[in-house]
Structure formats: C-alpha cells, structure tokens
Amino acid sequence: MREDLRYLLSTFTARDRFLLVMVVLAQFTSALLDLVGIAVVFPLMQALTGASLEGGILGRLYDVLGGGSRERFTIVLALIMILAFLAKAVLASIILWWSSGIVVRLQTTTSRRLLQHYLTEPYLRHRDRNVGEVISAVGQGAQMAHTSVLGGLLQVLSQAMSIGLIAVFLLVVAPLPTLAAIAYFAIVVFGLQRALAPANRKAGLEAQNAAWASSHALVDSLHGFRELTMHDAQGFFVDRFDVANVSQAQSARRANFLAMLPKSVLELTTMAAIALLVILSVATGSEAAALPTLSLFVAASIRILPSMVALTATLGTIKVGRAGLEVVVRALQEALTSGVDDQDPRTTAALPVTEAPIEVQQVGxxxxxxxxxxxxxxxxxxxxxxxxxxxxxxxxxxxxxxxxxxxxxxxxxxxxxxxxxxxxxxxxxxxxxxxxxxxxxxxxxxxxxxxxxxxxxxxxxxxxxxxxxxxxxxxxxxxxxxxxxxxxxxxxxxxxxxxxxxxxxxxxxxxxxxxxxxxxxxxxxxxxxxxxxxxxxxxxxxxxxxxxxxxxxxxxxxxxxxxxxxxxxxxxxxxxxxxxxxxxxxxxxxxxxxxxxxxxxxxxxx
The missing domain is CATH 3.40.50.300 (P-loop containing nucleotide triphosphate hydrolases)
Incomplete structure (x- = not known):
C-alpha cells in the first residue's frame, strides 16, 4: 500500500502536497494544546493536595504565574487547563473542516481525471471496458482512496502526535509507570491490528467487488428495460442486483463492526490499567502521595483513550480502503501510460486544412x-x-x-x-x-x-x-x-x-x-x-x-x-x-x- 499511496501523492500538485504538510503542522499545534491541558493537571492536583509552593517545578510555576494565595494559584491553573482544552477543541474543529475540504477536493480532482481518461481513451479500449468498472473507479474507488486512506492517515497522524506528546510528558513525570503503560497498550493495539487486519482487508475487497457488481447489475437492468419487460425478466435482474447489493451492505456492516470493535477492547483494558494502579497505590499505602500522579494518569487516559480508539478504528478503515486505492492507482497509471492529461478536450487547434477531399488509401x-x-x-x-x-x-x-x-x-x-x-x-x-x-x-x-x-x-x-x-x-x-x-x-x-x-x-x-x-x-x-x-x-x-x-x-x-x-x-x-x-x-x-x-x-x- 505504501507504493500506491506514494504514487497517489505524486499525482497531486505541489501546492496540494504543501497544504497536506500544513495540515500536519496544524495538527501538531493542536496536539501541543492537548499536552498543555493534560500537563496542568499534575501541578493542579499538587496544589489541591497541599503540596509546598516553594522550590521545585511547582514553586517555579507559582512564581511565573504571579504568586498570590494558594486559592488564586489553583484557580489560575484550572483556567489555563480549561482554556487549553477550549483552544484545542476550536483548533481541532477548524483543522477537521479544513483537512476534510482538502481531501474532498483531491477526491473530486482524481475522479475528474479518471473520467476524462475513460472518455478520451482509444475507442477500441473504451468499447471493451465495462461500465460498472468505470463507475466503481470514478465513484467508490476514488472515495475510498481519498477519504478512507488519505483522510484516515491524516487522522492517524493527528491522534499519534497527541498520544506521543502526552506519553513523552508522562515519561518525564513518572518514567516507570509510563513505560509499563506504553508496553501494555502497545501489546493491546498491536494485537488488535494483527487480529483484525485480514478481516479488514477482506471487507475492503468485498466492498469494492460488490460495488462493481451492483453498479453493473443496475446499469444492465435500466438499459434493458423494454427487453426485460417483454421477457418478464424483472425478477431475474432484481435478484441479480439484490445479491450484489446485499453483499455490499454486509461488507459495510463488517467494516463498521471491525472499526468499532477496538473501542470496547481499549475501554476495557484502560479501565483495567487504572484500577490496577489504584490497587497498587492502596496496597503500598501511598495513595495520598500518589494522588497527583494517579490523577495525571487518569486525565491522560481520559484524553488518550478516544485517540487510541480513533487511531485503531482509522487503521482498520485504511485497510478497508486499500482495495479502492489499488483500483484508483491502477487507473491513474493507465491514464499516464495512455498520455491523458488535464487539458480540456474541448480545446482545439487551428484547422490545418479546409474544404479538402478525403483519401482512403489501401486501408486494412x-x-x-x-x-x-x-x-x-x-x-x-x-x-x-x-x-x-x-x-x-x-x-x-x-x-x-x-x-x-x-x-x-x-x-x-x-x-x-x-x-x-x-x-x-x-x-x-x-x-x-x-x-x-x-x-x-x-x-x-x-x-x-x-x-x-x-x-x-x-x-x-x-x-x-x-x-x-x-x-x-x-x-x-x-x-x-x-x-x-x-x-x-x-x-x-x-x-x-x-x-x-x-x-x-x-x-x-x-x-x-x-x-x-x-x-x-x-x-x-x-x-x-x-x-x-x-x-x-x-x-x-x-x-x-x-x-x-x-x-x-x-x-x-x-x-x-x-x-x-x-x-x-x-x-x-x-x-x-x-x-x-x-x-x-x-x-x-x-x-x-x-x-x-x-x-x-x-x-x-x-
């Protein structure tokens, strides 16, 4: 899939590739705001539990924020946390709207390019081409390649950056518990992906093939209306379409199920990890001292859990969309080989000759x-x-x-x-x-x-x-x-x-x-x-x-x-x-x- 994605990106303009890079940078900024909101939880819980405001990181932060009473300091920290999460939410919404607009525009550009290729290819090749194949590539194929794969990768990068920055911060604050958590969740996520990858791949292929079959059956039934009416063949064509359509719907059902399954698994494993931390703290008698760190991990878990769910679900969606990406890349490569470009076919050159005889010379x-x-x-x-x-x-x-x-x-x-x-x-x-x-x-x-x-x-x-x-x-x-x-x-x-x-x-x-x-x-x-x-x-x-x-x-x-x-x-x-x-x-x-x-x-x- 890597080569197919690289080829798809190569068909974009330099400006479009630059915009995709800018989206990633904006996502990194959003992840930093996420980090600020989570990072404030640790000093906030320290201040609430009566930790000393002199010396250490908490003391330096107290001085930077202007000192004052503990209550004032606590309120300022809470406001910083709220503002960070608010700014992150606004920025994330803007980025989502912006990036989805870019992806949709790239999808429509690719669909236009493919349709122009199909409409300007040599007549003999066009004559042998299946209408369902064209509809599938220009429609669902382009949608899967861009929305599922390209858009999915942007979402994966966004979630991965957010998780990565928070993980780095947790490593600084509590190295050993963080390393244990990273290893724990890495095993869970990797295991989920290995277990679900074949099913996601199969669902994507089935969806692409079923979309082609249903389009083909629908086109045949509509174009042959008079003949199928006179032969009382409506039931045959309806059944033929229904088989393909049901297969497509079942493929979509499986894809949705596979996308949502990681959510339940990750919620269970996350809550189990938090419960384990609480049990260990109580068992060692250090629950009071561990409260700020425990609160930080709980806050981080609340933030990371949706990201991990989205990341694993999106990875599944990308695998489902792989079949569409392959179809689109093959078609784009075929278009490049045939010499089709983005020029408007209505563009015409000056007539080299007018009012001339037509000569057919020894044609075979x-x-x-x-x-x-x-x-x-x-x-x-x-x-x-x-x-x-x-x-x-x-x-x-x-x-x-x-x-x-x-x-x-x-x-x-x-x-x-x-x-x-x-x-x-x-x-x-x-x-x-x-x-x-x-x-x-x-x-x-x-x-x-x-x-x-x-x-x-x-x-x-x-x-x-x-x-x-x-x-x-x-x-x-x-x-x-x-x-x-x-x-x-x-x-x-x-x-x-x-x-x-x-x-x-x-x-x-x-x-x-x-x-x-x-x-x-x-x-x-x-x-x-x-x-x-x-x-x-x-x-x-x-x-x-x-x-x-x-x-x-x-x-x-x-x-x-x-x-x-x-x-x-x-x-x-x-x-x-x-x-x-x-x-x-x-x-x-x-x-x-x-x-x-x-x-x-x-x-x-x-």
Whole structure:
C-alpha cells in the first residue's frame, strides 16, 4: 500500500502536497494544546493536595504565574487547563473542516481525471471496458482512496502526535509507570491490528467487488428495460442486483463492526490499567502521595483513550480502503501510460486544412485478437462537397471503415487523409471538421435545444443556429407538439421521443456543428418512408456544401449519392454511380432486385 499511496501523492500538485504538510503542522499545534491541558493537571492536583509552593517545578510555576494565595494559584491553573482544552477543541474543529475540504477536493480532482481518461481513451479500449468498472473507479474507488486512506492517515497522524506528546510528558513525570503503560497498550493495539487486519482487508475487497457488481447489475437492468419487460425478466435482474447489493451492505456492516470493535477492547483494558494502579497505590499505602500522579494518569487516559480508539478504528478503515486505492492507482497509471492529461478536450487547434477531399488509401484493419482482417486494401476518394454511400451486407466492414474515417480507430495498414493531413482520434481539429450521426443516437436528459447544441454551455449556445438546424432536420412537427418548444426536456436517453425523432435530433446536432464532413451511419433507419424521403432531399441539398458519407441497408437512402462503394468480405467490390455499381457487382444487383428498386432512378436522372 505504501507504493500506491506514494504514487497517489505524486499525482497531486505541489501546492496540494504543501497544504497536506500544513495540515500536519496544524495538527501538531493542536496536539501541543492537548499536552498543555493534560500537563496542568499534575501541578493542579499538587496544589489541591497541599503540596509546598516553594522550590521545585511547582514553586517555579507559582512564581511565573504571579504568586498570590494558594486559592488564586489553583484557580489560575484550572483556567489555563480549561482554556487549553477550549483552544484545542476550536483548533481541532477548524483543522477537521479544513483537512476534510482538502481531501474532498483531491477526491473530486482524481475522479475528474479518471473520467476524462475513460472518455478520451482509444475507442477500441473504451468499447471493451465495462461500465460498472468505470463507475466503481470514478465513484467508490476514488472515495475510498481519498477519504478512507488519505483522510484516515491524516487522522492517524493527528491522534499519534497527541498520544506521543502526552506519553513523552508522562515519561518525564513518572518514567516507570509510563513505560509499563506504553508496553501494555502497545501489546493491546498491536494485537488488535494483527487480529483484525485480514478481516479488514477482506471487507475492503468485498466492498469494492460488490460495488462493481451492483453498479453493473443496475446499469444492465435500466438499459434493458423494454427487453426485460417483454421477457418478464424483472425478477431475474432484481435478484441479480439484490445479491450484489446485499453483499455490499454486509461488507459495510463488517467494516463498521471491525472499526468499532477496538473501542470496547481499549475501554476495557484502560479501565483495567487504572484500577490496577489504584490497587497498587492502596496496597503500598501511598495513595495520598500518589494522588497527583494517579490523577495525571487518569486525565491522560481520559484524553488518550478516544485517540487510541480513533487511531485503531482509522487503521482498520485504511485497510478497508486499500482495495479502492489499488483500483484508483491502477487507473491513474493507465491514464499516464495512455498520455491523458488535464487539458480540456474541448480545446482545439487551428484547422490545418479546409474544404479538402478525403483519401482512403489501401486501408486494412484487424481487430485485436481476431483471426482475420475485417478490411483489406480499401481505397476510396471522396471529393470535397461530394457524397459517398457505403453499401454491403452485414459484416462487410462498413461501420469499421466509418470508424476509421472518423479517426476512432487507427487502420492496421494504409491511411486516411483529409487534404494530405492524416486523420487520428487525438486530432481535435478533425473533430471540428466532421460530424457523426449513428443509428442509435444518444439523447441526454436535457432540453431539446441542449441536445442539439450538444456539449455547448447554455450561455454559449447559438439559439438561432439551433432553430435552423432543427428546421433542416425536419423537427418542426415535433416542436409544434412540445409544450416549451426547444426548451422542453426530452427525458433520460430521449425517453419521450420516438426512434425517428431521436435520429432527427442527431441530424440536427450534426448540422449545428456546421461541419465540412457529415457521416450518417444508418441515421435514417427509424424514419417512416415519407420522412425518410424528405430527409434524403435535405441530405441531397448539402451537395457542394458538405462532404457526406452515408451508410445504409435501405438502398433507397443511398441511391442518390454521387458515388457508391459496395463492400463485400472486407473489400471494395465496386465503386461508381448507383447504376454503375449495379452493373459491376452481381451481389449488389441482387440486393437491388430484392428491394425492387427502379434501376433507372439515380443521380443521373435526378
């Protein structure tokens, strides 16, 4: 755990590490005030029992405080004790609020860094990642690493300093009893930690695994609502979530029990030690002389006992949080390896080229671990402002080719260029050039305007452009039905919209970006025939203005493209106009015949 903690600290800024050091120094000051309050007990009890005020430490303290009557001296000592404890209580409260604020801020910073890593990592890695894993690391993992481990260590240091200073003072006043007490409590605390460490470690791992499992089950059940309803599978998913949730709750129960168990043990052992001191004093007949020392030990015990309880409980909490720390450190190391930093992904550089053709040159691709290539030697050229339709049977590589053109995945061989500039996922300028509309459009739980101006803060939104984009995407009928028009909230994942309406929102979102390249991947598959026809006319009107790439199984969507590429078995079997591809590819001609399309209609007759 030491190496993991050191790595976590290395991810903090120099200022944050300095603040943590300042917290420790403030805690040391608080421990000194604690010591003053305890130290005053010894002379106070001496004064109360009639000890001589001349000579010795008590006499010097009497002179420093201005002398006077014994009653005055006793009252001054009592006031000093009260003020010391009061100042310590106030300072400790301030330190607790301050340090917890620092820890929480560091936690949120780490969570943000992890989420940014997950959202900017390579598409292939993201595609294979489990949602529950992400939720667990960003949420509970970060919380355990910072609150349980880092915050716990700060608490351990605070309690240890307080106990240590009081122990040093007791050594000076009564060396032998203090050494005996230190040995006694060291054995008790060490024994507790050795006995509880495996259970704490197990509870932490169980809590982390159960949190992942419950998040995974919850996400699956909510995303598959329609399917599980139609299959009457609600009980299955509820049971699956319940098993993980009960396991998580039981892990939390065990962790809380293990954290509180030392309190009972330490209270018992402390009271037993005090009782033993009293018995020894009475047995030796020195109870009167031993009263100041005995009172000091009782006062010290009253103060040290909560610290020892908190220290042992916090050590257990740290062990529970170790699993979360390991998860977070692995994720941070992965983020560092992948080159993710704290830069805002919205930051963009100047476009290196504009209004240029797209060149796909001898592109091949094989998914990691796959036995064969998905694409082989694909070469295409899409002039600026033109349109290319990609057609082919399922599994022919259309979507993979689109992902390569989008820069989401790098080709295994060959290249994609825009005006001789290579296209890569990390190129922010390319994201300003291209807009993408998938078949399953993601709709956020926001207003319709917020979904069209996707990712744009409300105060930076161009409302006129939002309205124009909505009109071009044929959302006028929908706007007329909505009570608040563009400001109507559409529900989580667009639950208040139909499939066709969600696709039109996706098209409006793409048009809002005013792209130079528009990629439509089955983006009209959920539209009715009339709306699809109108949308096709809208897309055709973009000719000369926006380079358009269209992927569709419904050939009526692609028949008017200026250029059509038919893919089969990962290769381009034919390229040309719609009718030229029909003539060149028997397989495409069969698809057309099955679709009962009129071969005479195409861009030539349009």
């Amino acid at each position: 691709f094989r998914y990691p671990g796959a036995g064969r290539d998905v694409l082989r030697d694909v070469t295409l050229r899409i002039p600026n402002g033109s349109s290319l339709a990609l057609a082919g049977p399922s599994g022919s590589g259309k979507t993979t080719l689109v992902n390569i053109i989008l820069g989401l995945i790098p080709p295994t061989s060959g290249s994609v260029t825009y005006g001789d500039v290579p296209v890569r996922q990390s190129d922010q300028w390319w994201h300003d050039v291209v807009a993408y509309v998938p078949q399953d459009v993601y709709v956020a739980d926001d207003t319709l305007a917020g979904n069209i101006a996707f990712g744009v803060p409300e105060d930076q939104r161009d409302d006129e452009l939002v309205r124009r984009s909505a009109d071009r995407a044929l959302l006028g009928d929908l706007l007329a039905e909505l009570p608040d028009g563009l400001e109507t909230r559409v529900g989580e994942r667009g639950s208040r919209l139909s499939g066709g309406q969600r696709q039109r929102v996706g098209i409006a979102r793409a048009l809002y970006r005013q792209p130079q390249v528009l990629v439509l991947d089955e983006a009209t598959s959920a539209l009715d025939n009339e709306t699809e026809h109108r949308m096709t006319e809208t897309i055709r009107s973009l000719h000369g203005e926006i380079t358009t790439i269209i992927v569709a199984h419904r050939l009526s969507t692609v028949r008017h493209a200026r250029q059509l590429a038919f893919l089969a078995d990962g290769r381009v079997e034919a390229v040309g106009t719609f009718n030229e591809v029909v003539s060149a590819s028997p397989r495409f001609a069969r698809l057309v015949a099955l679709g009962q399309l009129d071969l005479q209609e195409g861009p030539e007759s349009a």
